[in-house]
Amino acid sequence: MGQGSQGSPREVVLALPFTGWWLARNSPARRVPSHGTDLMGERYAIDFVGVDEQGRTAGHRDWRTLLASEPPDRFFSFGRPILSPADGVVVAAHDGEPDHAARRSQLALVPYMLGQAGRLRQGVAAIAGNHVIVELARGGAFVALVHLRAGSLRVAAGDRVTTGQQLATCGNSGNSTQPHVHMQVMDSAELSVARGVPMAFRHFRERPAGSAQFLIRQTAVPGENAVVEPLPAAEVNR
Template sequence: MAEKESSEHPEVALSLPFTGLWLARNSPARRIPSHGTDLFGERYAIDFVGVDERRRTADRRDWRTFLATEPADRFFAYDRPILAPADGTVVEVHDGEIDHAGRRSQLALVPYALGQAARVRQGVRAVAGNYLVIALPGGAFVALVHLRSGSLRVTVGEAVTAGQHVATCGNSGNSTEPHLHIQVMETRDLSVARGLPMAFRHFRERPRGAKQFRTREYGVPAEGAVVEPLPLPGAHSTS
């Protein structure tokens, strides 16, 4: 169960909301605000991109990688199960936003970047895409963002348990390749939310440049680290 930790650990404690290997990007361990803004409750948010053992985010590179957009389903994160990071109650669900093509090409990223301000003006749906918000027992709210269209498996008012399969990873909203964006907030409304710090329990981490994983019982993944959750004592997943 997630809870607001003691004064020694003031962050909201969560489990990593997936299985397998994921790369941490825009980590609050690197800077705060982690995404360069306090808008939409993003002050302490972190992005996770699905990878393989070689830290690759997709299964191939071809002419599209360098000159155009790419199908979302060539990226490892796409359609991977997303799990509830804590026990709680679903209080917001939004679905129906399209999953975009992936963009690794600088040529494809230029027009996308030029549209950033317009997406912000359009509001939460254009930025977050498909998302859900879970109310935690301690009074905070956790948002899971950029989910795959049609993949949400929970409804408003439903109680969820940590490790429960709630959706799959997509590329909706303000996203250039499939990934999961997670953040903790003091209100359920992303349009006015203030971000709160969070940390994760019991995972292994391979920092950028390291050859070996290390086990971390509690903390925030480093920028560029590959992480994988470890089972919590007595914990089990529900599908």
């Protein structure tokens, strides 16, 4: 992996790891470190939450939405296919962590936040949940996709994967309050010591927050609260 003009790691350009509409959260286009920390290679990480055509993350609301936790399968993200964003080799594939109840309620978030320190003490699996790490075929970097659904992994360490190949489905495992996929590029396969590497995505539509229009992005980082969708191959090849 080369260095940028100021000695920083060069941006890695990837495909979006899904089809359909997803909402960008904790984007490095808004701030760096994107998640407020450099721990576990998260400096340039981004979250994607599956949405419907109306931009909703879930199709159902009731008293639990306001006061309690909710089943993860209420959310559009849960169970959606997660795809490899590049060609490479799987170097880690961890499964077996449970999918937690989801929490949109501020009241339900309080005990969850109080348990944050305990999850950190439990280590990588308690934070990342079920996850896959792929060593990229070009550039010597590693991409991690985390919070995957329990029992959904389709790959194992040592498998070669290609761009667009399904790796698992989206879940709510690890340090996650709502089903989503967290994605980051790193300089090491070891999450506990990895440093984040900048990334961008190719060939997608983006509807910026507050806009009704989709824009075509050839290479970019989605903005905070933008809705994105990969371009169909027919449009990419025009």
